[in-house]
Amino acid sequence: MPESKPILPKTVGLWTRPDSPRLVNAKNIFDYMDGAGEIYLGYCFDHLEAWEFESRTQKAILVELYFMKTADDAFGLLSLDWGGEPVDLHQSPQENAGSVNSFLPRALYGEGLLRIWSDAIYARVMAYQETPESKEAVLTLGRSIVKGRRNPQAPNLFQSLPDSFGSDWMLLKERATFFRSHLVLNSLYYLGQENMLDLSLSSEAVTSPYERKDAKGKKRIQFLLVRYSDNKHASQALSHFHRAYLPEYPIAQQPVSSKEMASVFSVEDGWMGYKLRDNVIAFIFECPDQETAKTIINQIK
Amino acid sequence: MTFKGKPLTRRNFLQGTLGATLGMSVMGKRWLKAGQKAAGPSLVLIVRDKAAMDASNTVNPEVLKSMLDQILLKFTGQKTTKDVWLSLVKPDDTVGLVSTTHLNPTHPEVVGAVKSSLIEAGIPENKIMDAQGGPDKPKACTALIALPALKAHWLTGMGTVMKIYIRYSGKPSDYHDENNAKLGETWSLPFVKGKTRLILVDALHPLFDKGPQVDPRYKWAYNGLIAGTDPVAVDTVCLRIITEKRKATRGEPWPLSPPPLCIEAADKVYGLGTSNWNNIRVEHFGWEEDLLLG
Numbered sequence: 001m002p003e004s005k006p007i008l009p010k011t012v013g014l015w016t017r018p019d020s021p022r023l024v025n026a027k028n029i030f031d032y033m034d035g036a037g038e039i040y041l042g043y044c045f046d047h048l049e050a051w052e053f054e055s056r057t058q059k060a061i062l063v064e065l066y067f068m069k070t071a072d073d074a075f076g077l078l079s080l081d082w083g084g085e086p087v088d089l090h091q092s093p094q095e096n097a098g099s100v101n102s103f104l105p106r107a108l109y110g111e112g113l114l115r116i117w118s119d120a121i122y123a124r125v126m127a128y129q130e131t132p133e134s135k136e137a138v139l140t141l142g143r144s145i146v147k148g149r150r151n152p153q154a155p156n157l158f159q160s161l162p163d164s165f166g167s168d169w170m171l172l173k174e175r176a177t178f179f180r181s182h183l184v185l186n187s188l189y190y191l192g193q194e195n196m197l198d199l200s201l202s203s204e205a206v207t208s209p210y211e212r213k214d215a216k217g218k219k220r221i222q223f224l225l226v227r228y229s230d231n232k233h234a235s236q237a238l239s240h241f242h243r244a245y246l247p248e249y250p251i252a253q254q255p256v257s258s259k260e261m262a263s264v265f266s267v268e269d270g271w272m273g274y275k276l277r278d279n280v281i282a283f284i285f286e287c288p289d290q291e292t293a294k295t296i297i298n299q300i301k
Numbered sequence: 302m303t304f305k306g307k308p309l310t311r312r313n314f315l316q317g318t319l320g321a322t323l324g325m326s327v328m329g330k331r332w333l334k335a336g337q338k339a340a341g342p343s344l345v346l347i348v349r350d351k352a353a354m355d356a357s358n359t360v361n362p363e364v365l366k367s368m369l370d371q372i373l374l375k376f377t378g379q380k381t382t383k384d385v386w387l388s389l390v391k392p393d394d395t396v397g398l399v400s401t402t403h404l405n406p407t408h409p410e411v412v413g414a415v416k417s418s419l420i421e422a423g424i425p426e427n428k429i430m431d432a433q434g435g436p437d438k439p440k441a442c443t444a445l446i447a448l449p450a451l452k453a454h455w456l457t458g459m460g461t462v463m464k465i466y467i468r469y470s471g472k473p474s475d476y477h478d479e480n481n482a483k484l485g486e487t488w489s490l491p492f493v494k495g496k497t498r499l500i501l502v503d504a505l506h507p508l509f510d511k512g513p514q515v516d517p518r519y520k521w522a523y524n525g526l527i528a529g530t531d532p533v534a535v536d537t538v539c540l541r542i543i544t545e546k547r548k549a550t551r552g553e554p555w556p557l558s559p560p561p562l563c564i565e566a567a568d569k570v571y572g573l574g575t576s577n578w579n580n581i582r583v584e585h586f587g588w589e590e591d592l593l594l595g
Contacts, residue, residue, distance in 0.1 A: 036455070111518050126517070130517070183478055191310065193309040245311075
């Protein structure tokens with residue numbers, strides 16, 4: 001089914017839209033939203049349509065349609081925050097066909113803001129003041145945005161996140177994120193100012209904490225998986241990371257014949273490890289001991 | 302910005318070597334201790350009133366005016382607000398009001414209240430200007446009143462005091478991304494340095510995550526104003542409030558990511574003030590509930 005462009009109603013409840021939206025592209029996105037534009041440019045962004053629905057009696061509703069170049073990128077933007085109340089905007093079971101893992105909502109609502117992943121569109125529909133009328137209008141607009149559109153799967157790399165490492169370390173699904181940019185990574189898990197992993201729009205990454213609960217309390221470790229366009233980029237990125245982050249440790253030379261290299265290191269916040277295989281690097285941070293780091297690294301397929 | 306020498310990493314925070322790395326590797330030696338720190342602790346005042354906004358978060362102008370008067374009088378020890386302003390600015394000064402203009406902006410009621418108070422103090426209305434914008438704005442002013450809104454920022458950790466002059470550089474994008482640690486430079490520009498008479502933070506309805514783009518789930522009614530003359534100390538108090546709010550929301554530590562490098566750098570590299578909590582004297586008045594000072 002080809003992707004269809006959403007058609008927003010002219011009037012919804014007490015609100016009416018203008019005839020045309022404000023158009024924002026990569027060149028003028030900072031005029032529209034200052035530094036927040038970096039979030040969208042950190043994904044494969046095409047353009048944004050912004051519509052302000054006005055009412056004579058209530059505050060405006062802003063509809064932002066972010067047209068991304070792939071469905072993965074629209075998914076990534078929603079995955080930046082899984083908080084809020086999941087809502088089903090589809091009006092029939094047929095429309096909802098092709099849904100992804102059941103734990104992943106496609107739309108989330110909270111205090112006037114509805115965020116939607118719909119194929120290659122990420123949408124924000126925000127009432128400047130939440131009222132019963134504005135909530136209904138926001139959800140109606142959400143339904144018009146998703147109507148007749150595809151429901152692709154979550155990115156493969158995201159789906160490859162293990163539910164657990166061993167029987168102890170459980171994936172915190174509500175904190176798992178798909179991204180491409182080191183700026184986004186730093187907003188999720190700060191590694192350093194430099195782009196030491198050589199992330200770019202041609203790379204894909206997912207990160208999530210894993211949690212262990214026992215009688216002593218809970219402990220979290222951070223898992224990061226990056227897939228590069230080819231093996232050479234992955235190998236170079238690992239060298240760059242190692243030089244920047246682990247300067248006191250000599251970097252192991254990868255045997256030419258080997259497709260895999262794994263190491264663990266003691267750093268200030270525990271043990272970390274990485275594993276390079278082909279064009280993918282897996283990292284684990286903040287392990288409580290060397291054994292845990294080794295076990296997890298060896299478990300990564 | 303091309304980093305010279307060691308890159309700044311998570312490990313510098315854990316080692317407690319952030320300041321040294323910032324100073325020596327990120328900005329270069331020329332900035333070290335470039336500013337003049339005040340002797341003794343820096344005073345930061347907080348005034349809150351539960352009635353500052355109603356249930357729909359509409360500002361009550363009368364309550365706001367009372368809060369403004371209170372914070373000005375407490376801060377300077379003067380008897381009238383006229384005396385306060387005349388101790389901060391001269392009658393012939395051109396006074397620039399510098400507010401956060403969009404994406405969780407400074408409430409216009411706050412800007413209006415400050416402007417009215419200045420006029421009441423005898424500053425001619427035509428000598429008070431909106432000074433947010435490019436470098437021409439501060440060049441046209443002899444005194445600046447910084448009026449940032451309290452908010453977290455996904456690129457810089459915090460987007461409040463240190464970020465308020467970013468457009469004065471003429472190249473705001475030079476301070477995006479990893480360059481946010483250099484925001485102290487904007488306070489040290491020749492046509493900015495020494496002009497800031499007061500920092501008054503709009504903490505009525507702050508944003509504690511995902512800023513600057515607003516997600517209403519991360520806004521709350523703090524109903525406060527925060528004032529000081531040490532920009533780093535004021536931003537440090539703002540950071541404490543945001544950090545405590547995040548912790549209270551999740552019920553566990555939820556540190557800002559990325560960490561707000563610009564605040565520590567403003568202290569340790571640019572010498573603009575203190576980020577050391579022990580060197581900050583916080584006084585607070587009014588509504589005490591959920592003060593969020595730790």
